[in-house]
Amino acid sequence: MKNRIISIIEKALGKILATGQMGDIAIPAIELETTRDPVHGDYATNIAMILSSRLKTNPRQVAKMICDQLPEDGEVIAKVEIAGPGFINFFIRDEVWHAALEKVDREGVHYGYSDTGKGQRVQVEFVSANPTGPLHIGHARGAVVGDVLANILQATGYQVSREYYINDAGNQMFNLGRSVLYRYYEILGREIVFPESCYQGDYILDIAREIIEKEGRIYLERSEDEVIPYFTDYAAAIILAGIKEDLSQFGVVFDLYFSERALYKDDGVAVILRELEQEGHIYREEGTSWFRTTAFGDEKDRVVVRQNGEPTYFAADIAYHKNKYERGFSWVIDIWGADHHGYLPRMSAGIQALGYRADALKIVLVQLVSLLRGGKPVGMSTRSGEFVTLREVVDEVGKDAARYNFLMRRTDSPLDFDLELAKEQTNENPVYYVQYAHARIASILRLAADRGFVVPSYGEVNLSLLTMPEELTLMKALTRFPEIVAGAANALEPHRLTFFLNDLASLFHSYYNKCKVISEDDSLTRARIFLMKILLIVLKNNLKLLGVSAPDKM
RNA sequence: GGGCGAUUAGCUCAGAUGGAUAGAGCGUUGGCCUCCGAAGCCAAAGGCCCUGGGUUCGAGUCCCAGAUCGCCCA
Structure with a gap:
């Protein structure tokens, strides 16, 4: 959709350039944004303002020139307006949004997926807690973030492997x-x-x-x-x-548990260190081996082998990451607790010394979780044995609520997790808001079935009957889902999916209160049932990516 | 002392590549079920987007400096 309009603008600009009215300038990349306010149409471009600053002319005048060259076939665009300081606003014909629902209907459970990853192999390594005690609440956030990122990457066409690194050698x-x-x-x-x-x-x-x-x-x-x-x-x-x-109770399953000890087999770590030494990345000083990480931007060099001959964790981590790339992953994502952020420059230096590009490793830092109960902090420390385990949390609040709560914030923002709040089945708890929307729609469809309606396909309904503003807004939102997934994958930001889900649920609840899906008018009812079917698909697909269930009743 | 991140409504937080009048939930106030699920909806009040400079047609967003908080390192 976006691209269609961009190319229309490009053509118009081409015509203007040909007339020489603008002199000889290069066309900058055209940016088309989805508008916030429907008053501004569906899409807007700032191209006229950018051109005018280069041409030193009035932006609205430039906008006028462009608009004059836009085709008037009206196939996609219903109306074009020049507004504000020089924005060109595009209003899309309703039929275009109607037609977009065909894709959702056709793709069903795969709607929202794309192939931008082109089958590239990606590894997501997460949790990786030492097996010295049960997982606690702090691990839970990393577990969900890693799991959902893996889901999202899979949905965007990557071949993803989930891995847990077991520090079992130290x-x-x-x-x-x-x-x-x-x-x-x-x-x-x-x-x-x-x-x-x-x-x-x-x-x-x-x-x-x-x-x-x-x-x-x-x-x-x-x-x-x-x-x-x-x-x-x-x-x-x-x-x-x-x-x-x-983890499996929590809905997190790994493809591979990788043991640190495996790296030491056949002197593996030592061999890699020797190689790096030969290439000049490692030097010795008074019995200690140092990795020249400063050559790759670290603030100081790092020890890889101590005086007593014992390799450091860093040495093992280098060997481990080499192993990852040798297994054929073109891209590696590590999910770390934010308290390890100081480790990042040396890890990056490590893989660069091994000859891999810096962007072949992406590290997602997950901020701390403060566990609360009724607003009061709950103390935690593994050593002392005072901690709330992941298992206890899942048993108490349930998998869905636990997962959803961890996904409501950006990963790099600290999170308060309140057990009482997460357990409450009230409007304080966002996961129910979304699940409730799903259950409500399912309930409508059940009632429709009782009344003899069969859920229709795209070709069987007349969508032009859906003229309420809420219906159009809903359609537009639904067609944004693939963009949202792609954006979340691109930025490695799973929280975008929860925010989108919340927006969708809100649009639905509002619509629900305004009108009835099932009415006396059969063809209108069928059109609305179809819209509900489409909405259900998107809600379900989105929830699935989050690993949260989509209940038909609750 | 050095580094990283943060600072947006009373509270907890969103604000995608700089865009038009700043967004949500909770809380507060007031409305909505003889009617598809009230776990819901509607409305109102509530803001020097930490401060000061800079970049430009345009800054919550980018750059610099400072303040405060959190974490890491010596």
Whole structure:
């Protein structure tokens, strides 16, 4: 639609240039925007104002020249107006909007999808929490954002893979094993002081009990160093299984769980470091290996191997990202907590040193969540074991409300999550507003069916009967859905979908209160049923991208 | 001390590549169910878009400086 009008404008400009009235200037890119106020038509362009500033003439005069050259066939454009300082406003014929609904009807569950991604392989890595304890509310936001971004990218034609990176090779894993072992000692009666640095949560006790149940006291005899790796693996396996289970309850499923340990197999990390050293990206100083990240814009160089020979997380991350690209992903998206933002320049430097373009890695920072209950903050700390788990939140407020609440803000804006509010099934809770619209429409269609109406297809209704301003507004909004999805994908901003959804629901509720879909007039009723059918499709497709259910009754 | 982000209605927040009279929810006030689902709708009140400069036909949006808040780093 937009492009059609732009090309019409271009043609008009071409004619003017040919007459030489404007002298010899280049035509700038024509920008056509959708207007805010219907008084300004459907689309507007500022081209006359831009040209006039170059020509040093009156913008309205330039606009007049352009308008005079616009064709008058009236196939698409109903009216053109010059307004304000020199805008050219385009009014689109109603029939054009009617015709646009055909596409929605035809594409159905695929409406809104596009192929702009052209099948490029994209990896979205998210959550990636250490398997040292259950996921908590802070992880939940990242989980939803990653999941929905993946959905959106899929909808825009990318081939998407969801991945969870398991940091299972570091110090805190050792600490996990030690925590379980000490609880094991404790339960079996050995007197110990449980260190503060260890994980305090009850789940540690549960794991220790399970080991005792299955294997008894046999580990009491052996040395800590000998036993801890076993305890670590045992605990990590149980915790990871729990994480997977919690995520799946939350509607998040990964294609791959990638273990950090796999990177160290066959000396993998060391090999990559040697390669980078040969290429001059790494240098040594007093036994420490440094990555020259400053060469790629980082503020200082970073350690990759410590004096004791132990590689840093950064070293593993470089190896991991190399691995990602070697698996054929042309584009990699990492979802990080915003508190890691300081890590961004070195990661970018890392992949550039590996020879990949800086824009092959996109990092989405997700801001902190403050958990509230009835307006009061709920404390959280993994170590101390005082936290609200993802599982508890999902059990309490439900998957739909939880997901929707995390999607109501830009990802880079901090978010308050109030358990009481999210649980309330009232108008305080936006997810119900949208779901209610869906259920209401479904209910209308049920009633229509009872009255003997069959839901019609595009060719079976006369849409010119839909003359209410609300109906036209609704149609225009519905045809914007593909743009919204594409925009959300392009900007990696999932919240745009929730705002659009809210707008649609609002348009519908307003329309619903103004007139009745089912009336005495059969052909009008059929046209309106068709409009409701189309609206239902868009609501459902949008909700699906968010991973939120679209109930027919509630 | 350095870096990143934020600052828009009483509160929580949207404002896509700079556009015409600044948007929503909550809260407040007042209306709307004999009528397809009131988990809804309509209306009103409420704003030096943090401050000061700059860029230009035009700035909530872009640039610079400052203030305040949050986070990261030494």
